[in-house]
Amino acid sequence: MADMSIEQNLVQLRARLSGQATAIALEWVEQTGSTNSDLMERLATLDGPYVRIADHQTAGRGRAGRVWWSEPESALMFSLAWPFQVPAHRLTGLPLAVGAIVCEVLRGQGLDARLKWPNDILLDHSKLAGILIESSTTSDSPIVWTVIGIGINLSLRPSLIERIGQPVASMAALGIDRAILLADLFNALALQLQEFARFGLARFTASWNALDLYRGRAVMIVEHGRTVLDGVALGIDDEGRLKVDTGAGIVPVLAGDVSLRPLPPDAGK
Numbered sequence: 001m002a003d004m005s006i007e008q009n010l011v012q013l014r015a016r017l018s019g020q021a022t023a024i025a026l027e028w029v030e031q032t033g034s035t036n037s038d039l040m041e042r043l044a045t046l047d048g049p050y051v052r053i054a055d056h057q058t059a060g061r062g063r064a065g066r067v068w069w070s071e072p073e074s075a076l077m078f079s080l081a082w083p084f085q086v087p088a089h090r091l092t093g094l095p096l097a098v099g100a101i102v103c104e105v106l107r108g109q110g111l112d113a114r115l116k117w118p119n120d121i122l123l124d125h126s127k128l129a130g131i132l133i134e135s136s137t138t139s140d141s142p143i144v145w146t147v148i149g150i151g152i153n154l155s156l157r158p159s160l161i162e163r164i165g166q167p168v169a170s171m172a173a174l175g176i177d178r179a180i181l182l183a184d185l186f187n188a189l190a191l192q193l194q195e196f197a198r199f200g201l202a203r204f205t206a207s208w209n210a211l212d213l214y215r216g217r218a219v220m221i222v223e224h225g226r227t228v229l230d231g232v233a234l235g236i237d238d239e240g241r242l243k244v245d246t247g248a249g250i251v252p253v254l255a256g257d258v259s260l261r262p263l264p265p266d267a268g269k
């Protein structure tokens, strides 16, 4: 993409920002390794919220050390560096809150986007968007910097889908305007991250649970390819733990290296 159209996108995007989002510094590049890595390296130089958008990443990163594969403009890819004035332990639920915020924005575009614990965004049971949040603290500052990386599939060629190796969905059919979608996302994030700083995940638990695709469904919790628990998913608690009814009791599961998979409808019969 020529620099000129990146500039035009930025102008359109800035014109659509409102409220606290107007204070976010923005940059949009054609290509980089990883917008998350770029901002993590630059945190010490930032003096307020900052967004880096890339049309392509050559070393995109996902949760649990996975790769986020992309091709030029296959996905909307950006990272938002956001400072929080709260103790680091109060941020454990942030990935879930961000999942709910992004999911609501996508639903506002007319998509039936839903959540899969802890924070994948699905469309038609396939992954539409992923979120990777990293943070950094120093002993001499009360500020915890977070880097909120978000990738939303826009248009995926078959060769890329094959490389991703899992069911994926995209917004291709919608002919989405990237600047408009980004502006909606930044407006929502700027507002809701402040709510999160004040009230924590409890402010988002009900909306997260309402968007949960697997609530009431048989699921298994998998760690390094091994099933460690199965039962019926009951949604999250205010700490972001997934409540699983195993039949012998309700077990709260912490997000970490574990992931959720739906059980086939006839499993266990």
Ligand code: BTN
Binding pocket: 033, 034, 035, 036, 037, 057, 059, 060, 061, 062, 063, 064, 066, 068, 076, 077, 078, 079, 129, 130, 131, 132, 149, 150, 151
């Ligand atoms: C996941 O689903 O595992 C998280 C994917 C996060 C991808 C985004 S794309 C922008 C930002 N930069 C990265 O390297 N990763 C995140």
